Amino acid sequence: SAMGIISNLPKSLQITEWLLDAEGLPIIFKFLPDGKHNGPHKNQLIENAVGAICHFTVPTNQQSQKKAAEAGVIPVLVQLLDLGTSLTKRRAAISLAQFSESSLGLSQPIQKRQAFWCFSAPPEIRCPVHRGICTVESSFCLVEAGAVEHLVMVLGEPDAGACEASLDALLTLIEGERLQSGSKVLAEAKAIAPIIKLLSAPSPRLQEKVLCSLERIFRLLEFKQKYGASAQMPLVDLTQRGNSSAKSLAAKILAHLNVLHEQSSYF
Template structure:
C-alpha cells in the first residue's frame, strides 16, 4: 500500500510516503519491498529525484534506490532510465556541510553501487565516475567513504577480466612492436577507462587513508577494496603495491578494531601476506602484540586465526590449544 502512495498525485502525500518508505528499508532491508519493485517503480523514483523541489524527498528517493536489492535487472533499469548522470551530479555537493546535502551525497553514492555491481554496460559510461569516487574517500562522511569504497571494490573485481592481454610476439624481434608497460597487478594493459584498475586510477593511497577512519564500516569497505589486489594469484604483486602504499601497518592497527568481523578479515589477510617471507620479516614483529591480545579476548574463531598467524611468525607452536 505504501509503495502505491509513492506515486500519488498529491505531492505532499507522495513525499510523506517516500520518506516513510526510506525509513522502513534503510540499513539494507530493501528485500521487504522487492516484490513491488518493477521498472515503473524505478523510473518513478528517478522522476522524483529529477523534478522534486524538496531536498528531503530527493534524499529519501535516493535512499530507497540505494537500499534496493542488488541485481543485474535493477541495474539495467537504472541504466535505461539514465540514472547514472543523475546520481553522479550530486557527488559534487560533497563540500557542503549541511546535513541534508551530506545525506544527498551519501545516498547518491549508495545508489551508484547498483551501477558498479555488474558491468553489463560499456565501460566508458562508468569510467568517469571513478575519479569522483576517489575524491569522496578524502572528503566524504564515513558513510560516503564506505559506499565509495564498495563501488571501487566492485569495479576492481572486474579488472582482471577487463585487463587487455599482450599478444604474443611473432616474426622478427627487430620488427616487433615496442615493449608495452604492463600493470603490476593484472599483468596486462590496464587503463582507468577500460579496466577500472585501482592502481592506474590512483585509488590505493586514498583507500589506505580510509583505513584510519574511526568508523569500522568505512574501514571494512576500504579493506575489501584493497584486498582485491591480492586476490588469488595476485598475492605477490598485490602485496608489493600494498607495502609501497604503507597499507600493511594500517591493516595491523585494525586488529584493535571494536568490530569482530573487521578483525577477522584483517587476520585472514595477514595470514596470506605473511606467507611471503619478505612481509613476514618486515611486519611480523609489529603484529605480534595485537595478535597475542586477540588470542586472549577474541571470539573463538578469531582466537584460532590469530594463533595460526602467530604460528606463522614462530611465536606459537602449531600444537597450541588455540587451534
C-alpha cells in the same frame, strides 16, 4: 528523497537495468560533488547518490560497470574517499571494491613482440597487479585509478564500516595468484601497518577479515620478516580475548611467525 529510496533499493540486475533504461546513471552522477559545496543537506544527498551508484558497480553486471566507468564515476569515487562523510567513504569504497573484482578478467594480455622487429613501438606498461594492460575505464583498475593510497587513508577512519569497506577493496588486489604482486603494491602504498593496526579494531568481523588477510600476506617471507614483529603483540592479545575464530586465526599466524607452536591448544 528519491535518491535515498534508490540508494536503499536491493541490488539486482533488474533494478540496474531499469535505472539504466530510465537514464538514471547520468542523473545520479550529476549529484556527485565537485568538491566545492558541502553542508548537512548536501552531504546526505551525496551519501545517497554514492549509494545509488552502487547499483551500477556490481561485478555480476560488467555492462553497467563499463557504462559507469565511461561516465567518469571511478575518479569521483576516489575523490570522495578524501572528501566524503564516513558513510560516503564506505559506499565509495564498496563500489571501488566491486569494480576491482572485475579487473583481472578485463586486463588485456600483453602480446609477445617479434624479436627481429627493430623499430617496434615502446613496450606497453604492465599493471603490477593484474599483469596485463589496465586502464580506469577498460579494466576499472584501482592501481591505474590511483585509488590505493586513498583507500589506505580510510583504514585510519574511526568508523568501522568505512574501514571494512576500504579493506575489502584493498584485499581484491591480493586475491588468488595476485598475492605476491598485490602485497607488493599494498606495501608500496604503506598499507600493511594500518592493516595490522586494525587487529585492535572493536569490530569482530573487521578483525577476522584482517586476520585472514595477514594469514595470507605472512606466507610471503619478505612480508613476514618485515612486518611480523609489529603484528605479534596484537595477535597474542587476540589469542587471549578474541572469539574462538579470532583466537584460532591469530594462533595460526603466530605459528607462521614462529612465535607459537602449531601444537598449541588455540588451534
